[in-house]
Amino acid sequence: MTKSMTDVICPFCGTLCDDLEISLSDDGKKILDVYNACAIGAEKFLHSQAKDRITRPRLQQADGTWKEISYDEAAEYAAQMLSKAKKPIMYGWSSTNCEAQSVGHEIAEMVGACVDNTAAVCHGTTLIAVQDIGLPSCTLGEIKNRADRVIFWGCNPAHAHPRHMSRYSWVPRGFFTGKGHKSRKLVVVDPRVTDTAKLADIHLQIEQGRDYELLNALRVALNEEWLPDTVAGIPKEKIREVAEVLKSGRFGIIFFGMGVTQTLSKNHNIDEAIALTKHLNEFTKYSIMPMRGHYNVTGSGEVLAWQFGFPYSVDLTRGFARYNPGDTSTIDLLSRGEADAVFVIASDPGAHFPISCVRQISKLPSVCIDPHMTPTAGVCKLHVPVAFVGVETGGNAYRMDNVPIDMRKVVDAPEGMLTDEEFLTKIRDRVKKLKGAA
Amino acid sequence: MGKITLNLISGRSIQQGVAMEGGKEKPLYTKACGIIEMDSSDLKKLGIWKNSNVRVTSSYGNVVVKAIETTQGPHPGVGFIPMGPWANSVVNPNTYSTGMPTFKGTPVEVEPAMNEPIFDSVELVQKKCRGEI
Ligand code: SF4
Numbered sequence: 253m254t255k256s257m258t259d260v261i262c263p264f265c266g267t268l269c270d271d272l273e274i275s276l277s278d279d280g281k282k283i284l285d286v287y288n289a290c291a292i293g294a295e296k297f298l299h300s301q302a303k304d305r306i307t308r309p310r311l312q313q314a315d316g317t318w319k320e321i322s323y324d325e326a327a328e329y330a331a332q333m334l335s336k337a338k339k340p341i342m343y344g345w346s347s348t349n350c351e352a353q354s355v356g357h358e359i360a361e362m363v364g365a366c367v368d369n370t371a372a373v374c375h376g377t378t379l380i381a382v383q384d385i386g387l388p389s390c391t392l393g394e395i396k397n398r399a400d401r402v403i404f405w406g407c408n409p410a411h412a413h414p415r416h417m418s419r420y421s422w423v424p425r426g427f428f429t430g431k432g433h434k435s436r437k438l439v440v441v442d443p444r445v446t447d448t449a450k451l452a453d454i455h456l457q458i459e460q461g462r463d464y465e466l467l468n469a470l471r472v473a474l475n476e477e478w479l480p481d482t483v484a485g486i487p488k489e490k491i492r493e494v495a496e497v498l499k500s501g502r503f504g505i506i507f508f509g510m511g512v513t514q515t516l517s518k519n520h521n522i523d524e525a526i527a528l529t530k531h532l533n534e535f536t537k538y539s540i541m542p543m544r545g546h547y548n549v550t551g552s553g554e555v556l557a558w559q560f561g562f563p564y565s566v567d568l569t570r571g572f573a574r575y576n577p578g579d580t581s582t583i584d585l586l587s588r589g590e591a592d593a594v595f596v597i598a599s600d601p602g603a604h605f606p607i608s609c610v611r612q613i614s615k616l617p618s619v620c621i622d623p624h625m626t627p628t629a630g631v632c633k634l635h636v637p638v639a640f641v642g643v644e645t646g647g648n649a650y651r652m653d654n655v656p657i658d659m660r661k662v663v664d665a666p667e668g669m670l671t672d673e674e675f676l677t678k679i680r681d682r683v684k685k686l687k688g689a690a
Numbered sequence: 691m692g693k694i695t696l697n698l699i700s701g702r703s704i705q706q707g708v709a710m711e712g713g714k715e716k717p718l719y720t721k722a723c724g725i726i727e728m729d730s731s732d733l734k735k736l737g738i739w740k741n742s743n744v745r746v747t748s749s750y751g752n753v754v755v756k757a758i759e760t761t762q763g764p765h766p767g768v769g770f771i772p773m774g775p776w777a778n779s780v781v782n783p784n785t786y787s788t789g790m791p792t793f794k795g796t797p798v799e800v801e802p803a804m805n806e807p808i809f810d811s812v813e814l815v816q817k818k819c820r821g822e823i
Binding site for chain 1: 697699701702703704706707708710711712713714715750751760761762763764765768770773774775778779781782783785786787788789790791792793794795811812814815816818819820
């Protein structure tokens with residue numbers, strides 16, 4: 253008889269599914285199979301069992317080979333690097349739990365670091381827009397039970413959040429949405445005919461980068477004012493039709509993703525999307541929600557905000573918290589060559605930053621804390637593998653709608669491996685001594 | 691065979707997500723992300739077979755990837771490289787004071803590169819950092 257564990261949380265995307273079932277070997281040490289997860293979530297659990305997993309910290313030698321060291325030596329290395337640096341970057345945090353983030357921030361405060369999470373290359377511009385004009389939002393539960401108009405703007409949940417539509421936003425039968433997807437109208441705005449767009453009642457195949465114009469045109473259509481013949485490649489009749497569809501719902505939700513946050517108009521796109529949401533509230537009830545990527549990027553923003561007052565790009569080098577994206581943000585610090593050490597945890601800038609920034613990381617003293625071998629680990633001086641959060645240790649994470657969920661530990665980490673929180677605590681204690689604060 | 695100009699976007703794909711969790715140093719990740727998804731009309735214009743290697747060049751860098759026919763089209767004039775180090779070899783790093791690079795909407799030139807190798811993610815980033823490619 254194999255054992256099974258229910259209500260397991262998936263630590264991959266911001267949907268943070270909490271209904272996984274995992275079958276375990278008799279001794280409870282091995283994951284045999286994963287049920288209810290999407291392909292990505294299942295792979296995350298199964299890959300943690302890989303035979304070739306790296307289980308000890310290692311220093312990269314000049315010839316590119318690795319030398320194994322102990323966790324204590326690794327903590328010493330990281331503590332020395334951070335204490336010596338004048339403007340170290342401590343980046344990542346989105347694939348670990350809030351407990352680890354909190355310990356990390358203690359270190360950042362002691363050494364005077366710039367702390368940033370993956371919102372920097374994801375929904376950072378959203379956070380700027382929210383500070384500009386606010387965010388009328390709700391929870392995914394409300395959407396499941398109430399939403400009869402669902403808009404995916406510049407996001408492709410069929411690929412990026414595979415169970416989002418089936419659990420919350422399109423398929424499920426809720427209290428006021430008893431007919432499932434038949435009770436909803438789905439509008440998708442995307443320059444490609446994505447697998448999400450293929451399911452839509454209306455797909456607006458927008459000219460890439462023209463989101464601001466189209467959002468604005470929809471507001472003009474709501475006011476029934478003059479429109480040019482086409483906006484962003486969409487005929488005006490279509491825009492008026494969509495405005496009518498949006499208006500006629502009882503409860504609508506606009507989900508948006510990288511298609512608007514990463515194009516040229518950046519935060520202004522989101523400003524306009526939020527303004528459209530406000531505008532729609534003159535006719536009926538509307539909410540808007542960013543499709544957060546990493547499973548706990550939302551949590552990192554929360555923890556940073558309650559500890560320092562700002563959700564990302566926090567500069568602590570002067571002994572108090574400053575926040576000015578474009579100045580204190582990681583990409584800009586690297587591009588301007590201002591940072592003198594890089595500490596990466598629970599993310600992979602090596603794969604997901606523009607190459608010019610990665611090159612900059614490779615020139616600096618650097619530490620990468622990640623269970624996997626990644627391009628970041630490949631260019632860092634020290635790689636510290638740790639236990640998988642959400643698989644080998646629990647802890648708290650925030651879903652994309654800001655609902656905190658406690659994750660579950662499913663199996664033990666390989667003998668002798670530390671968690672993010674344990675390793676960070678070692679560094680913190682060492683930094684305290686080096687800084688003479690103990 | 692010549693060159694064509696495309697508007698490049700990058701983003702997630704489910705294959706990218708699965709391959710990433712399976713290990714970024716593994717061949718599956720290269721297969722999932724070391725590609726450019728192109729419209730069939732653009733493949734024709736370029737005069738290449740699908741699944742052949744191409745070099746993608748922008749003002750910010752260049753990279754060799756495999757040209758495949760898009761499954762999420764038609765999108766003539768638009769190229770899609772899944773997020774990852776291949777896309778990031780050519781994207782526009784300018785943040786225009788927002789903190790966010792301009793990952794979507796980079797003008798690129800695409801040309802055939804039949805016999806040039808596609809590096810795996812770790813190798814690609816290491817070679818780029820050492821200035822070898
Ligand atoms: S949708 Fe996201 S949270 Fe849910 S199983 Fe898939 S990867 Fe995990």
